[in-house]
Structure formats: C-alpha cells, structure tokens
Amino acid sequence: MKPPDVPRRIALVDANSFFCSCERVFRPDLERVPLVVLSNNDGCVVARSAESKALGVPMGKPWFELREQAKQWGLVGMSSNYELYGDLSRRFMSSLGCFVPPEDQEIYSIDESFLDFTHQPHLDLTATGHAIKQRVRQWTGLPVCVGFGASKTQAKLANHVAKKQPQWGGVCDLTALTEQERLGVMKGIEVREVWGVGRRIAIQLMERGVLTVADLCACDPKRIRERFNVVLERTVRELQGEACIDFETTPPPKQQIIASRSFGAPLYTLQDLAEPIRFHMARAAEKLRRQAGSACAVGVWLETNRFRPQDVQHSPSRTVTMPEASDDSAVLTAWAMSVLKAIYRPGHRYVKAGVMLLDIRERHVAQGSLFDALPPEQDLRRETLMRVLDKANGKWGRSTMGIGSAGIKGDRAWTMQRANLSPAYSTSWRDLREVT
C-alpha cells in the first residue's frame, strides 16, 4: 500500500474511433475514406471516422436516413463485426501489458484501459505515452491517444485533450503542468465533456453558471453534494486531483446478464417468438456459467416498434423468482418460456425481445431449495452436459448445439441483417488474409 499523500499517476489509453479503426486494419483502402460502423441490423451509426465526423454525421443516426447522402459523399457504412473488434481489443490490451504489471492495468471497456504508473515514479510520462502509442500501432495497427492525470477523471480529461487538440501530438500529461496551466486547459473545455457529467446534469450545471471544466473544478464538493448527489461530488474531487474512484484490476462478476436483439423482420406469433427467446437464453446462460454464477430470477421482455405511431404499442416485461438458483440452460429456458407465454398478447407486431438473468450468486454458494429437485448423481450429469454444450459452441460457433429449437444456424426470419459485414480476418482460418 502506498501512503495516501503520494500523488497518483494514472493513464487512460483510448483507441481512436475504435470500430472504424478495426475495419481499417485489414482494409487500408478505407483509410481517409469517410467511414461509419452500424449497430446490429444495420440500424444506426455507432462509430464514426474523423472524416465522417467532419461531414457532420451524427452519432446514432439511422442508416436508412443516410443512405442517399452516403452515395453522394462516398460515405461507407460497415455492419458491425464484434468478433473482429473483440479479438483486436484483446491484442490491444495485451500490448499495454508491457508497460505495467497486471495489477496496475484495468480494462475499462472494449477500447479503453487505465494504467497506474504510481509505482513507477521516475518514469517520464510523456515519453511513455509516445512509446505506448507507437507500440500499439506497431503491434495491432490501431491508433490510440494517451492521457495522464492524478485521478481517473483527470486521465479521462487528459485523453480528451490529447484527442481534440492536435498540438499535443496524441499524448497529454496533466500531472506535468502547474496548477495554473492545468486550469488554463480546463477553461477551454465545456463542462459536458467531463466523465460522469451527462446531458441532464450538464444542463443543470450550466443554468447555475458552471460552463467549463475549470468552473466545475472550482466548486465546493460539499455544496455539490447538497445540490446534486454524491456521484457528482466525487467527480469534482477527482478533477481537483483526489483519486476517489478505485482501480479494478479484475472485473467483478456481473450482477445481471442481459441478452437481447432486434429482429431482422417483425414477429407475430408465440411460436415464432419462442425461438429468439431460447436463443437469447442460451447465450445468457453461457455467460452465466463462464463466470461460475447461478441465477435466482429470470426476466423476459418484448417490444413493438415505438417509431411507428400507427401500431398499437405493447412492450410487456416480467420477472420471476425461481424456487432454486440455476445455471442450467434447460431449466432457465423452461422458465423463460413460461414467462413468455404469460406476457405474450396476439395481434402485435413485435420487433425485439430479450431475456435477463438476475440475482446472480456464486454457483457453489447458491442456496438449493428445501426439496432438491435432482439427486446428486443426476446433478453431476447435468453439469457435464452443460460443459459439453459450452465447449462445442465455443469451438464450432454459437448454436452448434442447443436446447430444443433455439434455432439451428442458418435460416431464421428473426436473425440480423448485416449487409456489409467484413470477414472474420483474425478469428477464422477461412477468412485469413493472404499475402502474395
């Protein structure tokens, strides 16, 4: 443990336009082309390259509203390819592992990682930042920016500066600045850019005359707690250089697991809806077993299309608590089916469905019910079955094996539209690039 008066030196490394950059790694011809990556079903824009941002393409814009413009602009819209992004993310994260020991790296999201350099006090952070940039580029092909600060919130802010202000060359170290210089930087940034300040809070702050990051940093944390909440108080303290948000080296197990998707085409009947629900539950149960968890409650929901005023809207949802915790796909699916039957109403045009696993415990800790359903040897057989299931699906792809008719790979009316999907360059032998 370090004494509390040692200032922290925290880095945030963040890939630029991550999904777009991933597409470009294997498609250099897309370099300098305005590019966007679309959500599932090619629904709306979830990532934009610098060129498409310059064209004014907003985040979240539905692709069908852009398609005509796109032709004129030469804007390319790729379907999202999460296998590819996930794989490049793993490579990105492991190349960062060269700079700090494992206990000083926190993988924060698919394209961001915090690194703690507090235990390397003699390192020149700006030089380290450039080394990180170079190594990640060389090892993965991804462009990144690096920000350093005395807290996670400062590191986030520094990263924002490194990205938006070219004079920093992609690396910004706020810890190397004097108090005055730091405030100067903060004065130039709007308060809504701060990590933890969302749309709602930003409006309320601006109404009170807190317009820039420097304004927020100058606030009294106690007053902020009175007028807003403890979360914003923590943000202010972090901006002032007090590290309040802990480092999380190993991700905590999930408290809830969700699996949901919009359908490729609307569904109407109970029979049709059963298929995606089984499919989603298979994915959710797999995630549950991967973290050695056991769920006590199961939730299911359906949605009609809220953008169609001519439709009668019906978006039911329900959660049931099971008599005993389970990680068994068959058991969880059976419960999901009974919930589905209970909430389904005929005559609606459903466009999306999802399942939830809630009240998750560690598996061996989970309480059995008073009257255990299965004798121990049968329990063991179930476990073996689930292990085989996960292994087969891991090896040959999702839904190679499933419970009942979770849908066999191939023709399903409800599966995603992905018109412009890139190959699985790095995770499938079939799609491996050839160099001739």
Place this chain on the structure above:
DNA sequence: TCTGGGGTCCTAGGACCC
C-alpha cells in the same frame, strides 16, 4: 421497409417490523 445492446450506481418511496 429500415431506428443498438449491455451494464452500474444511487435515490425515493412503500412494505413491513418492533
């Protein structure tokens, strides 16, 4: 015709108990 998916934390308010 076509509008994403998956999480966390905090708070307020109701139910219930002593």
Place this chain on the structure above:
DNA sequence: TCTGGGGTCCTAGGACCC
C-alpha cells in the same frame, strides 16, 4: 378516538457509462 419513531429490505426509475 387518539395514532410514534426508527429501522431494514425491496423495487422502480433516473442518471450515467461504453
């Protein structure tokens, strides 16, 4: 007819994040 005060647990909803 009067109807205290404090505590816990749970849930729904809001706000935020990527």
